[in-house]
Amino acid sequence: MGAGHAHVLYRESDSPVHRLPPEVKIAAMVAFTVAVVATPREAIWAFGAYALLVAAVAALARVNARWLLVRSTIELPFVLFAFALPFLGAGERVDLLGLSLSADGLYGAWNIIAKGTLGVWASLLLAATTTTRDLIVGLDRLRCPQILTQIATFMLRYLDVLVGEARRMRVARISRGDDPRFLWQLRGFAAGVGALFLRAFERGERVYLAMLSRGYTGRMPAVWQGGGAATTGQWLVAATVPVLAGTVAATAAVLT
């Protein structure tokens, strides 16, 4: 347990993408997403180019397509919202398959699905190739204020504490004759939520005091930092993806 361990989305592997320092990957991913969002929605070919870029990085990171697709179901609610748009949108209507749809709404739906999916893929690739520990090290090296990385470190650490504590309380309830089923276990859970919080806090407080007594000063020790900060070469390698995406976005903006 603890932040040193990988999260559910991490794919253990040793690819060139895994080896890149985290701060480089975070910066590249954010820049890529901004380029995608800035692309005019009429330039449909541009989104194809982005998808190719994502596929190339995924192949390089040895993340298979099936995993990527299954995990993208996370954005399903927004896809539903997107499907509602052609019916709700105002302005010019077009007839498609016998339905009167809003042209603006259709573009809007496309816009949300394309940009949303590409964004989700980009973050999934980051998650698949970076452990949570590295993620925090990366944010720290990107000059993220220490108070934020500190909260993030504890958050990721305590998530396990919280889940473990909830599991223990559930076992305790069951062993005392509770019979939790789908919705009805919510009542038992709601009644115990305050106790869960307190138990998790007291456990977490002990962890924190133990850390303090071992010399914790608000920043993780140098061992955590691992391989050292990114070199210029690594920055350049990682920059290829956002630079290509930026070029596509600029071309699309000029053409439309």
Next chain:
Amino acid sequence: METLAMHISNGIINGPVAAIFAVIALAAMAFCVMRGRQDLDDRLAPMAGLVAAFIFAVQMLNFPIFTAGVSGHLLGGALAAMLVGPWVGALCVAVVLVVQALVFGDGGVAMLGLNITNMAVIGIAAAYLLIALLLRVLPRTTTGLAVTAFVAALVSVVVAALGFVVQYQLGGTTDLGGNLAGLAGTMAVSHLFIGIGEGLITATTVVTVAKVRPDLVYALRALKPAAPASVPAVGGVR
């Protein structure tokens, strides 16, 4: 636990509006970092982490609103404001949003400014103002505290949801015309129900913590200079 997206994802709001809100969010967060540093002592540091973890967990409880394809979820803003104060609380919510966007693809990275403005700035501000007001007005009993937590949570959820409607009006990528009022209505009504759920969770959690460890509740600590004698009353028998 499978997560579903519920924050604004890429492409829903146009670039310029997202950029403006990113600047607003950044400025607000910078201010919170400055104020939060003074607050974050030995007791608050683990608490902030736990509150963030708790918010992270409750935000996974997601309620789809099928009528408009929008989904809603618990926010945890009032809980954060109550337990760790508005500054650190806003930072906790922001950290949750950043991690969700970076790692889980939940909420577009380019839309982070919008999400942070709604949930970490507007939500927390509404919650904390209400908490500060209600704790002064209501009797200092467990019931008073519970009511405060409930109302603050309910209102903050609805206000944060309406923040999205305002942003959509400013920069929605699709012109909904007259249907915008419908969107506003759907968001408000659905988040009213979510707010009730959130209010109940917030109230039970805060009351339990206040009973056993009143020293951990920031909102009660802040009151102390004004009324040193009456605060322990919330602590009950323990």
